[in-house]
Amino acid sequence: MKLLRALSLTLALFLATAGKAGAQPHYWTWCHYSPRTDWDAYFTQLTGTGIRGLILQSGPEGLKKVIPVAEKHGVTVYAWMWIMNNGGIAYLHPEWLDYNRKGESLKDHKAYVGYYKFLSPVIPGVRQAIAEQVERTAAVPGLRGISMDYCRYVDQILPTTLWAQYGIVQDKEYAEWDYGYHPEMLTAFEAKYGYDPSKLEDPSRDSVWLRFRLDRVTEVAEMVGKIAHKHGMAISASPFPTPSMARRMVRQDWGRWTLDVAFPMIYQGFYNGDATWIAECVRECVAAKPETMICCGLHVPDFYGAGRDGKPTLTEAMGAAVGAGAKGIAFFTFDAMTEPMREEVRAFIEAHPMD
Numbered sequence: 001m002k003l004l005r006a007l008s009l010t011l012a013l014f015l016a017t018a019g020k021a022g023a024q025p026h027y028w029t030w031c032h033y034s035p036r037t038d039w040d041a042y043f044t045q046l047t048g049t050g051i052r053g054l055i056l057q058s059g060p061e062g063l064k065k066v067i068p069v070a071e072k073h074g075v076t077v078y079a080w081m082w083i084m085n086n087g088g089i090a091y092l093h094p095e096w097l098d099y100n101r102k103g104e105s106l107k108d109h110k111a112y113v114g115y116y117k118f119l120s121p122v123i124p125g126v127r128q129a130i131a132e133q134v135e136r137t138a139a140v141p142g143l144r145g146i147s148m149d150y151c152r153y154v155d156q157i158l159p160t161t162l163w164a165q166y167g168i169v170q171d172k173e174y175a176e177w178d179y180g181y182h183p184e185m186l187t188a189f190e191a192k193y194g195y196d197p198s199k200l201e202d203p204s205r206d207s208v209w210l211r212f213r214l215d216r217v218t219e220v221a222e223m224v225g226k227i228a229h230k231h232g233m234a235i236s237a238s239p240f241p242t243p244s245m246a247r248r249m250v251r252q253d254w255g256r257w258t259l260d261v262a263f264p265m266i267y268q269g270f271y272n273g274d275a276t277w278i279a280e281c282v283r284e285c286v287a288a289k290p291e292t293m294i295c296c297g298l299h300v301p302d303f304y305g306a307g308r309d310g311k312p313t314l315t316e317a318m319g320a321a322v323g324a325g326a327k328g329i330a331f332f333t334f335d336a337m338t339e340p341m342r343e344e345v346r347a348f349i350e351a352h353p354m355d
Contacts, residue, residue, distance in 0.1 A: 234258060276320070
């Protein structure tokens, strides 16, 4: 009898978890929390367009205020969490900030922008601090998922359209942008493999060193996923456009992560891409992660002035993504849409409900 009760409890927990992580909206947007937002009006507009998934950046207190309003409107809320790029933890522990191949720490040296506060994923204290943040967030009643962002290293290679903005050319891997060289990372690698990769003539050619760094971030992603699933909610991520691009550009091996939903940032404007490029990216994501719901991330400002100079319209981009196998679309952001764009989205969702 005790065994039967234990099995019944296990089955009930499994079904509850599967229900929360399984049935998800197909159309999403990202949003930043503000106490000044009229959330009832916001969700009225959002659902009027057909979008019923919200990836909200907020602490637990903000989530507690928004989720009851979202539930009233039938909107699913995920917590948008910055994982490795984490200014809160970095402020308390600047010694945990990452180093590049030149031996420069983000504590003293800016990489691209001031808010890049990437931590080293190998440090036990970093993992513990991230886990504590996720646990506090996952405890919020009504939250349906954790969505990881910036679960990676500093950009080794920026999208080509951003090179001019920073006055750089990244035609190969340069030491200034090559991160993951925190002293504790180098020590851990040398203890396992017997050499210091920073002493190599060209560390970028060492596949063992690359794999070691990729795996440390994957371990963090898997840790966060286990916490989400423990709380009966979905785990998702907003990674770079495809697994192959992510590994090369930001040392992010998301093709190997356990994910219920993925919102790959297939922002064609950053890469001078067109609708065909969007479709190619989606097909790679679907092939690499057949067990994961792929929702194509689209950057709304890329569609200002769309339809000219070969730029796809929002409708063409959504059609390319869904036609290539995406199970949904995520918009960055709903707030950035013009009213004609919202009409486009409304019409497309009516034609492609996917429910």
